Amino acid sequence: MDIGFIHIGMMKTASTYMQNIWMKDNSYSLSWKGNIPFLHTLRDSVKKDSLQEEPSLDTINVDIPYQEGQKLVISNEGFSTGYLNDAPSQQKMPQFIDYASRSLGRLSGSTPNVLLVVRDPITWIKSIYVQSIKQGSSGSAQDFIKNQYGFLRHSLDLEHIVHCYKRYFNNVLIIPYELLKTDESLFWGTIAERFQVPHPEVTINHAINTSLDLKRTFLLSKTNEISSVLLNALVDSKDYTNMQEKNQIVSNYGNSGKWVHRRFVEYAADEQVDEMYRLLGMSQPREDFFDVKLPRVLKKIIEANYIGFLREYLLPEFQEYADFYDQNLQQHFSN
Structure with a gap:
């Protein structure tokens, strides 16, 4: 081939x-x-x-x-x-x-x-954060930066x-x-x-992966958090002595629960999302839920190993993108 x-x-x-x-x-x-x-x-x-x-x-x-x-x-x-x-x-x-x-x-x-x-890098971090929520995690964007700093x-x-x-x-x-x-x-x-490969002739006129909006991302984070509390309580319970049943429930719910929540927020009607908010005692997402402020060390790594590297490596006609990346980075720095 x-x-x-x-x-x-x-x-x-x-x-x-x-x-x-x-x-x-x-x-x-x-x-x-x-x-x-x-x-x-x-x-x-x-x-x-x-x-x-x-x-x-x-x-x-x-x-x-x-x-x-x-x-x-x-x-x-x-x-x-x-x-x-x-x-x-x-x-x-x-x-x-x-x-x-x-x-x-x-x-x-x-x-x-x-x-x-x-x-x-800033819009990438936000997008990766939403992806982590889709895969079952919970918490705010700032929690994500703290807990998955290595990634x-x-x-x-x-x-x-x-x-x-x-x-x-x-x-x-x-x-x-x-x-x-x-x-x-x-x-x-x-x-x-x-x-030296062909220019593709095919185009696709719709997005393959659609992003969740803030309201649905916040709801998914909360339902993932609830699942985590439920599962941990079962795993840690000393009174729940039927180990075969416990392991089966934990395994089945752990594997399927996140998909139920994710597919709900992806495909539920707006009225159904509103109903979930009411059931959970919420009216809207937390105000700072999606805020991104980078710690100094991560900012310096991005400046040197990402943007600085791109300035040397990008084709000359694409250098403006490195400038844009740097400008956006400076606006999301936490002193």
């Missing part, structure tokens, strides 16, 4: 949208869901400190049958970050990125090309991510997510020219 390039993220930079474009365009073949087992092996190996050998490349499969002449894109935003909502593992993120790049580096003989899509600092260390991949791939393209929103043709054209 002719590998056009490897797309490694970042998270929340329209990865699903792009993957659907590649899947629908006849010029491309895609490995997306087909490389998830490979990714999971990488993550589990790092968590267990079991890095003797990289996982087999045979576990990277295409999502639809490959046709001769197509360009294969291997795409997963998890290749540049990991362990969201898993705070104990986040200290291993630099090691994970190193290991992922080394494992994928065995494909460098088939392609020198790696794509990394970046985004304004944020390592995910925004572009210097480390690019350094790791450039050891094996000599054509790493960084392109702003905001360009996709303002000039999609230029976005795809830049990739096509840099990697």
Whole structure:
């Protein structure tokens, strides 16, 4: 198969949208869901400190049958970050990125090309925060920054991510997510020219992943918090001695509860959301729930390893994005 390039993220930079474009365009073949087992092996190996050998490349499969002449894109935003909502593992993120790049580096003989899509760090943090709520966490945006600081600092260390991949791939393209929103043709054209691949002819006229508004995000955070209290009470109860029943309830509810809450806030009518607010004794989201103020250390990391790195690495025609990122960062700094 002719590998056009490897797309490694970042998270929340329209990865699903792009993957659907590649899947629908006849010029491309895609490995997306087909490389998830490979990714999971990488993550589990790092968590267990079991890095003797990289996982087999045979576990990277295409999502639809490959046709001769197509360009294969291997795409997963998890290749540049990991362990969201898993705070104990986040200290291993630099090691994970190193290991992922080394494992994928065995494909460098088939392609020198790696794509990394970046985004304004403040709007990225807000979007990642909402994603963490969708995955079952709770609390405000400021709680998220405090409790998952390791995830944020390592995910925004572009210097480390690019350094790791450039050891094996000599054509790493960084392109702003905001360009996709303002000039999609230029976005795809830049990739096509840099990697010598076709400009996609397919477009999708609706968002693949829609964001939750503030009201629904706050409700989901609260229902996740209630689930956590319920589960912890059952787990910690010394009076609940039927262990088989307890384990079954905890396991079943723990796996399904977050999905019930998430799908409710995603698909319930406005009147149903209002009814949930009334049942929980709430009238509106907490005023400061979505506020983002960065601590000094995280701000300095973003300035040096994210924005500073981008100023040196972005194509000249995209330097204005680094300026915009910096301006927005200064407005969200907590002294």
